[in-house]
Amino acid sequence: MHEQDSPLKLDSTLKQDSTLNEFYEDVVRGLSQSQKTLSPKYFYDAQGSRYFDQICQLPEYYPYRTELKLLPTVARELNSYFQQQAIDELNVVEFGAGSLHKIKPLLEHIPAIRHFTAIDISGEHLDNACQELQKLFPDLDIQAVQGDFTQPVSLHSSQATRLGFFPGSTIGNLTPEEAVEFLRSARQTLGTGSYMLLGVDSKKDTSILHQAYNDSQGITALFNKNILQRINRELGADFELSNFEHQAVYNSAKGRIEMHLRSTSDQKVQIGDNSFTFKQDESIHTENSYKYTTEEFSQLSQGAGWVTEEWWLADNNMFAVTLLRC
């Protein structure tokens, strides 16, 4: 048993090392730009995933509850649609699956879903969520994939029709160019004859957006600052968290919420051999959250080779879900 165990341990150590190297290189590259940036995918260690779950429960954060309320209707209509298409076996492939709350209405209303592939960068959180889901749906074939959804993913081969699932307006964290690139790569991963169900956040009153990303309990601020905590812990940096302030502003020209961490003083931060200077008020840009009209998004997905089949709009167009066909 020990003889079999050791190569596995070596592989996982190597994987951890290369993941850490990539993290280090991305952080150094991002902080070396004139507008310092960090990729939002690094928010999501186990603690970041827990903060995101707390954000979903905030009264100001409408995207989570609005989409979740819409999904049973979407799922019932999808069930009829797939029956009409004589599709009787589906593999749902969820990108950025998180705590797996959004797959449940689909599983409850679409019996043809026999397989579920959950992809997320936050591996420990994903494994726990998959174990919980398996208890609720013991017959479901679940594949958990820890990885970056912007990279190609190899799926178990089966006859099942593939339905990509990308809820939570996570696509809004990508620039429109990155979103097209993602949709092209997802088309290749899922293959011809597949479908994609996507949650898209709509353009709306700026004050609603502002409140959603600047909650009164300060959870979004903790989530934003967690990226610095993670860099300190995993890369041995010396960010002083109290010297940075959470900021979220709507950039109407670009149609996106921008999250930043603003330096409250002139300061210097050390990460390995690299030192980074911050002027007072200089910011690190940590996340975008693009908002789209249905027309804008249909055009974007068409550019990536998908055909729009349907739109569902929730609560006065607060949030939208679309079905695409490959």
Ligand SMILES: C[S@@+](CC[C@H](N)C(=O)[O-])C[C@H]1O[C@@H](n2cnc3c(N)ncnc32)[C@H](O)[C@@H]1O
């Ligand atoms: C905004 S949350 C949405 C979670 C869930 N799908 C929902 O709708 O509630 C984004 C999720 O995507 C994951 N994630 C972010 N960037 C990722 C990436 N590049 N590759 C894989 N997963 C990623 C995060 O860990 C997180 O679970």
